[in-house]
Each structure stands twice: as structure tokens, then as C-alpha cells.
Amino acid sequence: MSLTQQKDGALVQILVKGDPEAVTSATFDRVFLCTGPESNLKTTADPMIRNLLKRGLLRPGTLELGADPQCALPPIYMIDPLQREKLWEINVVRELRQEAKQLAERIIKDGFGPAWLP
Numbered sequence: 001m002s003l004t005q006q007k008d009g010a011l012v013q014i015l016v017k018g019d020p021e022a023v024t025s026a027t028f029d030r031v032f033l034c035t036g037p038e039s040n041l042k043t044t045a046d047p048m049i050r051n052l053l054k055r056g057l058l059r060p061g062t063l064e065l066g067a068d069p070q071c072a073l074p075p076i077y078m079i080d081p082l083q084r085e086k087l088w089e090i091n092v093v094r095e096l097r098q099e100a101k102q103l104a105e106r107i108i109k110d111g112f113g114p115a116w117l118p
Helices: 047-054 093-109
Strands: 002-006 009-016 019-028
Touching: 002 047
Parallel strands: none
Antiparallel strands: 002 009, 009 019
8 A cells, every 4th residue: 555645635556455466546635544553663564654754744652652642733643553652552442432533523623524514
């Protein structure tokens, strides 16, 4: 997978499952990154994380448990597991639901939400 910022949005290219030669691509206004359990961003093989690090849009946390909570500025938003430095770990559905709700409210407040929302 690769992510390239363009004037009209973010171009995302993804390998098609089952065919290592086939690539599909699309342009999006927003991209939500939902990474797996890798917490040390310095050693991650995730191409999107590596691209964000290279461009200075994401920074490893000092404890190497995710991202530096101070580095995420709109339009970059984080939710667990990238926030392990700040929140340690959220693994209860109730906590995840509350974190997702707060993130959605922040996205709307920052002006990145759908136009039809108040």
C-alpha cells in the first residue's frame, strides 16, 4: 500500500489480494489509518507509517509505544494503538467507543467533518 498526497486529495494504491501484479488505486479526501499491534514506529514495515515519518507528519514517541501525542495536528488524527504513549492501551469496547466519539467530535470541530453535520 502507498499513500501520496496530491492537490485533489490522497492517492491510495493497494495490491489486489491473490494477484501480486495487480494494483488498484483511488483518491480520497481523508485517509484513516488503523494499524495493527506494531508499536515501535522506528522499526515498522508499514509503508504508510514510514511515509508519514519521512515527511515529518508523524513522530515516534519517546517510549517507542506509538506516536508522539504532540505531533498529530489536523488533518492527522490518531486513535489507539498509535496513542499508547498517551493512553497506554485501550482494549475495552466502551473505552474505544468513547475515544472514537471524541475523535469524531474533534474532526467535526476542526472543520473536516461532513457538511451536513451541525
